[in-house]
Amino acid sequence: MMFSGIFTTNKTIIKNIATVGVLVLLAANLMEMNNLFSFDINTHDLIVTQRYGLFFNCIAYGATFIYLLLSASDITEVGINVAEYFALIFFVLCGVAILSSFNGLLMLFIGVEILSIPLYILTGSDKRNLKSNEASLKYFLMGAFSTGVMLMGIALMYGATGNFGMVHGVGLRGVVTVSQQAPYLLVAGVLLLFASMSFKVSAAPFHFWTPDVYDGAPSVFTSFMSTIVKAAGMLAFIRVFENLYTVLGPTWHIIVDFAIVATLLIGNITAVFQQSVKRMLAYSSIAQAGFMLFALYASNTEIAKEGMLLYAAAYSLATISIFAVLIKLQDYTLDGFNGLAKKEPVLAFAATVSLLSLSGIPLTAGFFAKYYVLAGAMQAGGALWLIIVAVILAAVSVYYYFRVIQAMYFKEGDPQTLPITGGFKVALIAVAAFIVILGIWPSALLSWLYF
Amino acid sequence: MIPVLLLFIPLVAGILGFFIKEQKAASNWAIVASVVTLITAIVGIYAMPASMHQFEATWLPSIGANFSVALDGMSKMLVLLTAISMPLIFIATRNNNYSNPGVFYALMLLAQSGLIGVFISMDALLFYFFWELALIPVYFLSSIWGGEKRIAVTFKFFIYTFLGSLLMLVGILYVYMHTKDHSFAWSSFTNTDLLSGQETLPFFLFFIAFAIKMPIFPLHTWQPDAYEQAPTATTMVLSGVMVKMGLFAVIRWVLPLFPVATSTFAMPIVILSVVGMIYASLIAIKQDDIKRLIAYSSIAHIGLMAAAIFAGGTLGLQGVQVQMFNHGINVIGLWILANAIESTLGTRKLSELGGLATKAPTMAILFVVLAFANIALPLTNAFIGEFLLFNGLFQYNIWVAAAAGVSIILGAIYTLQMVQKVLFGEVSDVTANAAEINCYSKWVLIVIVIAVIALGVYPQPLIDLTKDSVNALLVIK
Numbered sequence A: 001m002m003f004s005g006i007f008t009t010n011k012t013i014i015k016n017i018a019t020v021g022v023l024v025l026l027a028a029n030l031m032e033m034n035n036l037f038s039f040d041i042n043t044h045d046l047i048v049t050q051r052y053g054l055f056f057n058c059i060a061y062g063a064t065f066i067y068l069l070l071s072a073s074d075i076t077e078v079g080i081n082v083a084e085y086f087a088l089i090f091f092v093l094c095g096v097a098i099l100s101s102f103n104g105l106l107m108l109f110i111g112v113e114i115l116s117i118p119l120y121i122l123t124g125s126d127k128r129n130l131k132s133n134e135a136s137l138k139y140f141l142m143g144a145f146s147t148g149v150m151l152m153g154i155a156l157m158y159g160a161t162g163n164f165g166m167v168h169g170v171g172l173r174g175v176v177t178v179s180q181q182a183p184y185l186l187v188a189g190v191l192l193l194f195a196s197m198s199f200k201v202s203a204a205p206f207h208f209w210t211p212d213v214y215d216g217a218p219s220v221f222t223s224f225m226s227t228i229v230k231a232a233g234m235l236a237f238i239r240v241f242e243n244l245y246t247v248l249g250p251t252w253h254i255i256v257d258f259a260i261v262a263t264l265l266i267g268n269i270t271a272v273f274q275q276s277v278k279r280m281l282a283y284s285s286i287a288q289a290g291f292m293l294f295a296l297y298a299s300n301t302e303i304a305k306e307g308m309l310l311y312a313a314a315y316s317l318a319t320i321s322i323f324a325v326l327i328k329l330q331d332y333t334l335d336g337f338n339g340l341a342k343k344e345p346v347l348a349f350a351a352t353v354s355l356l357s358l359s360g361i362p363l364t365a366g367f368f369a370k371y372y373v374l375a376g377a378m379q380a381g382g383a384l385w386l387i388i389v390a391v392i393l394a395a396v397s398v399y400y401y402f403r404v405i406q407a408m409y410f411k412e413g414d415p416q417t418l419p420i421t422g423g424f425k426v427a428l429i430a431v432a433a434f435i436v437i438l439g440i441w442p443s444a445l446l447s448w449l450y451f
Numbered sequence B: 001m002i003p004v005l006l007l008f009i010p011l012v013a014g015i016l017g018f019f020i021k022e023q024k025a026a027s028n029w030a031i032v033a034s035v036v037t038l039i040t041a042i043v044g045i046y047a048m049p050a051s052m053h054q055f056e057a058t059w060l061p062s063i064g065a066n067f068s069v070a071l072d073g074m075s076k077m078l079v080l081l082t083a084i085s086m087p088l089i090f091i092a093t094r095n096n097n098y099s100n101p102g103v104f105y106a107l108m109l110l111a112q113s114g115l116i117g118v119f120i121s122m123d124a125l126l127f128y129f130f131w132e133l134a135l136i137p138v139y140f141l142s143s144i145w146g147g148e149k150r151i152a153v154t155f156k157f158f159i160y161t162f163l164g165s166l167l168m169l170v171g172i173l174y175v176y177m178h179t180k181d182h183s184f185a186w187s188s189f190t191n192t193d194l195l196s197g198q199e200t201l202p203f204f205l206f207f208i209a210f211a212i213k214m215p216i217f218p219l220h221t222w223q224p225d226a227y228e229q230a231p232t233a234t235t236m237v238l239s240g241v242m243v244k245m246g247l248f249a250v251i252r253w254v255l256p257l258f259p260v261a262t263s264t265f266a267m268p269i270v271i272l273s274v275v276g277m278i279y280a281s282l283i284a285i286k287q288d289d290i291k292r293l294i295a296y297s298s299i300a301h302i303g304l305m306a307a308a309i310f311a312g313g314t315l316g317l318q319g320v321q322v323q324m325f326n327h328g329i330n331v332i333g334l335w336i337l338a339n340a341i342e343s344t345l346g347t348r349k350l351s352e353l354g355g356l357a358t359k360a361p362t363m364a365i366l367f368v369v370l371a372f373a374n375i376a377l378p379l380t381n382a383f384i385g386e387f388l389l390f391n392g393l394f395q396y397n398i399w400v401a402a403a404a405g406v407s408i409i410l411g412a413i414y415t416l417q418m419v420q421k422v423l424f425g426e427v428s429d430v431t432a433n434a435a436e437i438n439c440y441s442k443w444v445l446i447v448i449v450i451a452v453i454a455l456g457v458y459p460q461p462l463i464d465l466t467k468d469s470v471n472a473l474l475v476i477k
Helices: A012-035 A051-076 A080-098 A105-123 A130-161 A175-180 A183-200 A209-216 A219-241 A253-272 A277-297 A302-328 A345-359 A365-379 A382-409 A422-438 A441-449 B001-016 B025-046 B074-094 B101-120 B123-146 B150-178 B186-190 B195-212 B221-227 B232-254 B259-285 B289-311 B312-347 B363-376 B381-396 B396-422 B439-457 B460-476
Strands: B054-060 B065-070
Touching: A012 A080, A051 A080, A051 A219, A051 A302, A080 A105, A080 A130, A080 A219, A080 B396, A105 A183, A130 A183, A130 A209, A130 A219, A130 B025, A130 B195, A175 A277, A183 A219, A183 A345, A183 B025, A183 B054, A209 A219, A209 A277, A209 B289, A209 B312, A219 B150, A219 B396, A253 B363, A253 B381, A277 A365, A277 B186, A277 B312, A277 B460, A302 A365, A302 A422, A302 A441, A345 A382, A345 A422, A345 B439, A365 A382, A365 B150, A382 A441, A382 B123, A441 B025, B001 B025, B001 B054, B001 B065, B001 B101, B025 B074, B025 B101, B054 B289, B054 B396, B065 B123, B074 B101, B074 B312, B074 B439, B074 B460, B101 B123, B101 B232, B123 B150, B123 B232, B150 B195, B150 B221, B186 B232, B195 B232, B195 B259, B221 B232, B221 B289, B232 B312, B259 B289, B259 B381, B259 B439, B289 B312, B289 B381, B312 B363, B312 B381, B312 B439, B312 B460, B363 B439, B381 B396
Parallel strands: none
Antiparallel strands: B054 B065
């Protein structure tokens, strides 16, 4: 991908190579899932590919494919190093693949790094924009710091247990058993790891980088970051902690409860006050991460796992779609959306479906996603008050999502848009239709996990 | 099969309606579609065997939710109410001009589909789905074609109701976790053996959602504004059918699932309802705007029904069934009159109107009959309903019934005051040029008035239709 930049400067060709590349990835992943055709590389048990991880890969690659369909031409507009941007996206996908199938904290670290470093570059890729440079620097510094914290945590855990938690062919399950020697080291390590992973998925109180970085980065890359990367980070979070929580004992629930409530509160309440839709979407992604954390709460149940997948898919689709519409508009404030329904009805309709899905209205995929994670939490014996708080904050989220719908449909204005091709509209309609289909029949996606 | 048909005819008609551009064509399409639904409903309910009245299909087997719909007595009555109301609404508002008429009528038909879905679902998740789905078209209808303050008011309405629905979702999940066979079916939900301590929380979660919908004081603040700002055709749907969703849901989903909690909290809820009745009636007396007056009057009527549900007893529950239908058509009649006055005279203010009886005698006659129905005078259908409801309340607690009785007097005050100010007295500047009511509204109102008097004299068909629901409820109690 990177080398295609040498051979041609034609942006369209590069864009097409990228899209085809993702399709090839998706196909390869599907084949691996069905044991049709796979490479057999001896990874020394560092990577264990299980069905769940492979399925998540499919969702990630599928979402990237849709992302490229919708926004690839916008990527080519960001700067002159077009092929490099796509190459960086592929590197990120590599990180995603590692994160979905790691078997050992060392691979977790490598995966997180491979995931993050291209993002630092992508955030700052709009070199003439001061905000973009600032965002990139901020992200890099804070990200590097959190990686340091993660390494410290991993080192402590290694010191406590003597291994990186790798067990032959099973996954990150072995850590817990060897905790007799130095429990305090292990606890400290787990806490540090929790903190740094919370940073990556922008869970409160480690979320402070998110609004500035998402706002400063070029919108195309914000779209990628806030969906696929966040979902991958979430998955890694859940995979790491699904069996580690016994280490901390009952305080684990206190920590997770606090994280969930803080994330939902901060994400939702701050989003209410935003005037810029892009910033509002950044805060809303924090709030959505809060919901995804519910899957962590109940990670030992089937329904929570399905919920995580469905939430990743629903959230990615909806956010990619709304960002695709956002990118086409010149003015990112709420007033910039006024009257969009009259000028570009297709865009307004697709944006509405995405916003309804993000709010969790039935008939859209977002509803079932929220339902599954909440049901999972309740099934795991979750505190009912937590679920009620989450539900009340979801009602708050309706407020700021619907403000955009209102601006589009009920207010008068003349939004300035970049030129829009017919293919773009078709792709948007397809995504909206997919969101609705998932909303009526989530089994369409979930049954693939099992067959 | 029949319920599925009833669901899909308005749904498909609604989706197709989006593509019609011209006013008359769109209106005709809506009328035809709703009449087809009505015929299906009547034939299906009265002529088809009971086996055709339910339908079940698998939807999400992994979580135990099925597409399960059925028609029992109460839902038959409410489906009939919906099916009868929609053609009446469409015909009566035929002369209203809407921008983007195709979209307007399409959204109304989709709302009808959602409403029918609520009334026929026998599966909790499906019920929740339709509960929300009935809301979305109304949101768009009010926000695009409503009055001046429509955006903020409809937004408040939407978020308020949505918050209630989300709380209900938590309640549904809670009961689902306690079902024996992990399914969302109504039969599983009613078979859970919840301990009385466990019943309280989900009872309130469910009840708050329905209390917001009905509305019951003090959760009613969204209603007068929303009814006033919505386009009158939508208000007819909101007030005539949608509030019944709240009452229906209490009878279908709260009473059978939480019998202990229902009787424990019955007294406070009855008192709240009665307080709401008197409060709303007092405010209605002071209203100048016809729409707001009818809105407050609606709170009062629904309050009585809600109180009777929780007061219990055969007569009370039977009265609720009867009164749901009666209030539905009565209030739609009143809204049609409000619509006619507003569209021809351009004002809704009682202070600006007067002396219409000399200008539009037919309308005056219809107005007076419907006003009497609103007061529940004997010979009107509402009298039967209120008589049964008061019976139920009286057997529960005399003082509560007495307090509720005060609201009847207040109801007479504001309704007759409205009649006096609109129809009688001096002709004002606005009404000087008033013409007779347009013929569509006139004929619809005549139909309604005939129904009012017919059911007032012979309500037995209605009672027969809903008897089985009442009996089923009493068994649970």
